[in-house]
Amino acid sequence: MSMSADTAATSLAIEDGIAILTVSSPPVNALSARVRTGIAEGMRTASADPAAKAIVLICEGRTFIAGADISEFGKPPQGTPLAEMIATLEGAPKPVVAAIHGTALGGGLETALGAHYRVAVPSAKVGLPEVKLGIIPGAGGTQRLPRVVGVQRALEMITSGEFVSAAKAAESGLIDEIVEEGRLREGAVAFAKKVVAEGRPLKKVRDLSDKMDEARGKPEIFDAFRKAHARKFRGFEAPEGCIRAIEAAVNLPFDEGLKKEREIFNGLISGTQSKAQRYVFFAEREVRKIPDLPDDTKTLPVESVGIIGAGTMGGGIAMNFLNAGIPVTIVEQKQDALDRGLGIMRKNYEASAAKGRMKAEDVETRMGLVTGSLDMKDLGGADLVIEAIFENMDLKKETFAKLDAVAKPGAILASNTSYLDVNEIGAVTTRPDHVIGMHFFSPANVMRLLEVVRTDKATKEVVATAVKLAPKIGKLGVLVGVCHGFVGNRMLAQRQREANRLIEEGAMPWDVDRVLYEFGLPMGPFAMSDLAGLDIGWQKGQEATRLRDRLCDIDRRGQKTGAGFYDYDEKRKATPSKLVEQMVLDWSKEKGIARRPISDEEILQRLVFPMINEGAKILEEGKALRASDIDMVWITGYGWPVYRGGPMFYGDTIGLKTVLAKMEEWEKAIGPEFKPSALLRRKAEAGEQFTGAA
Numbered sequence: 001m002s003m004s005a006d007t008a009a010t011s012l013a014i015e016d017g018i019a020i021l022t023v024s025s026p027p028v029n030a031l032s033a034r035v036r037t038g039i040a041e042g043m044r045t046a047s048a049d050p051a052a053k054a055i056v057l058i059c060e061g062r063t064f065i066a067g068a069d070i071s072e073f074g075k076p077p078q079g080t081p082l083a084e085m086i087a088t089l090e091g092a093p094k095p096v097v098a099a100i101h102g103t104a105l106g107g108g109l110e111t112a113l114g115a116h117y118r119v120a121v122p123s124a125k126v127g128l129p130e131v132k133l134g135i136i137p138g139a140g141g142t143q144r145l146p147r148v149v150g151v152q153r154a155l156e157m158i159t160s161g162e163f164v165s166a167a168k169a170a171e172s173g174l175i176d177e178i179v180e181e182g183r184l185r186e187g188a189v190a191f192a193k194k195v196v197a198e199g200r201p202l203k204k205v206r207d208l209s210d211k212m213d214e215a216r217g218k219p220e221i222f223d224a225f226r227k228a229h230a231r232k233f234r235g236f237e238a239p240e241g242c243i244r245a246i247e248a249a250v251n252l253p254f255d256e257g258l259k260k261e262r263e264i265f266n267g268l269i270s271g272t273q274s275k276a277q278r279y280v281f282f283a284e285r286e287v288r289k290i291p292d293l294p295d296d297t298k299t300l301p302v303e304s305v306g307i308i309g310a311g312t313m314g315g316g317i318a319m320n321f322l323n324a325g326i327p328v329t330i331v332e333q334k335q336d337a338l339d340r341g342l343g344i345m346r347k348n349y350e351a352s353a354a355k356g357r358m359k360a361e362d363v364e365t366r367m368g369l370v371t372g373s374l375d376m377k378d379l380g381g382a383d384l385v386i387e388a389i390f391e392n393m394d395l396k397k398e399t400f401a402k403l404d405a406v407a408k409p410g411a412i413l414a415s416n417t418s419y420l421d422v423n424e425i426g427a428v429t430t431r432p433d434h435v436i437g438m439h440f441f442s443p444a445n446v447m448r449l450l451e452v453v454r455t456d457k458a459t460k461e462v463v464a465t466a467v468k469l470a471p472k473i474g475k476l477g478v479l480v481g482v483c484h485g486f487v488g489n490r491m492l493a494q495r496q497r498e499a500n501r502l503i504e505e506g507a508m509p510w511d512v513d514r515v516l517y518e519f520g521l522p523m524g525p526f527a528m529s530d531l532a533g534l535d536i537g538w539q540k541g542q543e544a545t546r547l548r549d550r551l552c553d554i555d556r557r558g559q560k561t562g563a564g565f566y567d568y569d570e571k572r573k574a575t576p577s578k579l580v581e582q583m584v585l586d587w588s589k590e591k592g593i594a595r596r597p598i599s600d601e602e603i604l605q606r607l608v609f610p611m612i613n614e615g616a617k618i619l620e621e622g623k624a625l626r627a628s629d630i631d632m633v634w635i636t637g638y639g640w641p642v643y644r645g646g647p648m649f650y651g652d653t654i655g656l657k658t659v660l661a662k663m664e665e666w667e668k669a670i671g672p673e674f675k676p677s678a679l680l681r682r683k684a685e686a687g688e689q690f691t692g693a694a
């Protein structure tokens with residue numbers, strides 16, 4: 001090969017009549033220019049060598065090719081284009097066998113689809129996850145996959161980006177043979193020899209037509225698919241791109257279909273959504289990188305967990321550990337509360353089993369790992385205890401003092417507080433260096449976010465333990481500092497304040513909710529309050545200081561009473577309420593506020609810009625490590641649309657100058673709560689971004 005030894009990402013050997021082209025480009029053998037050129041050259045060399053009767057393409061390290069090199073996107077193209085490289089496989093004059101282990105993803109699976117045959121070990125997985133990056137497969141995946149697995153299955157795989165097991169892939173014809181785990185090379189070579197010996201034809205996927213013929217003239221397949229997934233795809237551009245590309249596979253000759261795919265791919269990759277989704281891909285992986293806690297930081301074992309409080313939060317938190325096979329002791333004050341809590345956990349599991357999301361027998365396995373108790377002493381053996389009781393400082397302090405007395409030395413004591421000062425909580429114990437915050441988000445067994453709150457005194461080991469534990473229990477653990485509401489709720493408070501103010505000034509609750517919903521959030525603040533219950537913080541019998549208290553006074557306490565800001569029917573479908581509309585008007589009048597029309601644009605800016613400003617303060621104060629961590633908090637904890645990259649990234653796409661100008665305007669017109677943060681000002685004036693990625 002022409003590449004020099006030190007830069008070569010591929011190597012070619014011929015053994016016993018079979019050419020073995022090996023890719024070696026850690027960590028995941030992504031298709032960088034070096035890899036693409038290396039494979040294309042290797043294919044040409046092997047094709048021309050009469051000593052090779054067949055070619056096996058295999059990868060070193062942890063995985064087969066995991067896709068295009070995402071870090072090359074947006075940069076000038078270099079080396080052999082991917083489509084051209086794949087054509088060298090498909091056009092080879094002798095059988096090409098892709099040998100798959102780890103994950104063959106995106107361009108990696110597209111490469112494998114260019115081969116004439118595919119073999120894999122049982123643990124391998126394949127998929128086309130491009131949609132998750134806001135794009136579609138751009139190297140023939142949308143044209144070749146449906147030719148192998150059929151249109152319906154291809155629609156599902158490509159629009160979801162799911163990873164499919166080797167066994168399932170074999171069922172659909174995507175994998176030709178499963179070979180023994182750990183013996184991929186031998187298995188692939190044996191398979192190649194068999195193909196040669198039997199004189200099997202070169203199976204070019206591009207030439208397969210049965211499955212396309214079946215689907216031709218049936219546009220209803222696509223319409224039905226769009227309809228069935230409308231909710232999931234809402235706001236995203238890429239899924240529709242995937243569907244259109246697969247339609248092209250059915251309706252156009254192969255080469256024209258490829259052109260169509262390229263056209264859609266190019267349109268998406270230059271758009272904001274894809275930029276945001278690629279940013280999120282890397283942001284998610286940044287989260288775990290903590291400058292003063294290198295990967296080799298010692299951690300403490302967490303083999304058993306205690307939870308104080310069997311309420312909604314405590315039960316949800318417990319489920320995460322049970323799912324991971326970690327035994328939990330859960331302590332309550334009264335038997336009936338304990339029974340209720342355990343009952344809800346069981347019901348949740350049973351509901352998952354009924355929906356086919358887990359095996360029925362696993363309900364018992366998981367519930368078998370939990371022990372209920374009324375005695376805090378039973379937490380003496382736990383490596384980690386998480387307190388999830390009522391949000392009250394005195395109560396928390398009392399609980400921590402008691403816990404400290406019974407917990408074993410070295411155990412980590414964590415509070416699930418959403419707002420309170422965890423340093424103050426830790427100070428009542430004899431081990432403030434083992435006290436941290438672990439803030440879960442409701443429903444705690446579902447939401448991916450975990451804010452790991454680093455206290456002043458917590459040791460590195462303790463913090464690293466919590467951070468490393470997060471992925472084991474299916475969470476994204478974002479490190480945050482002690483401050484009121486930490487990252488997520490601190491920013492949410494800004495939005496909530498403005499939502500309330502906007503309805504006093506002239507908007508209706510459903511206007512505010514609609515603007516956020518159209519922006520891509522699952523629901524707005526008023527619909528959310530109705531769901532959570534308006535009586536949180538309501539003091540019955542006292543004069544209403546908030547409009548929502550007034551709603552509670554007339555027993556409109558949210559969805560649970562069939563009415564709140566909205567009216568609800570028996571299916572919990574919300575409609576704006578005439579009565580509430582009048583109450584809003586009266587409220588403004590009583591406060592002496594002259595209502596005015598407020599545009600959707602102003603609503604959005606008033607809700608979101610103060611959040612961005614607060615995010616900047618959080619960064620300034622060092623309460624989050626980087627802007628992208630803040631964005632991950634909002635994406636995984638509050639349903640911020642991935643395709644908008646998080647509030648800080650969104651600020652960057654709007655332009656920080658615009659955000660700053662608005663904050664200054666409102667500071668003058670409304671009040672000091674809009675004062676721009678110094679960091680926002682500095683970045684805006686320097687023409688910089690928070691994320692540098694927009």
Ligand code: 3HC
Pocket residue numbers: 027028030063066067068069070071082103105106107108110129130133136137138139141282285286
């Ligand atoms: N390009 C560039 N870097 C990549 C990459 C890629 N495709 N895939 C992974 N990496 C990097 C990660 O950023 C990470 O870097 P870091 O260590 O510096 O943070 C490192 O490789 C290891 O990745 P993970 O930490 O994610 O390792 P895991 O073992 O947990 O997961 C994986 C491995 C399942 C392969 C996962 O990395 C993954 O899902 N990768 C992306 C796969 C993908 O989306 N492929 C499609 C790309 S788009 C495409 O192919 C377009 C084509 O159609 C033209």
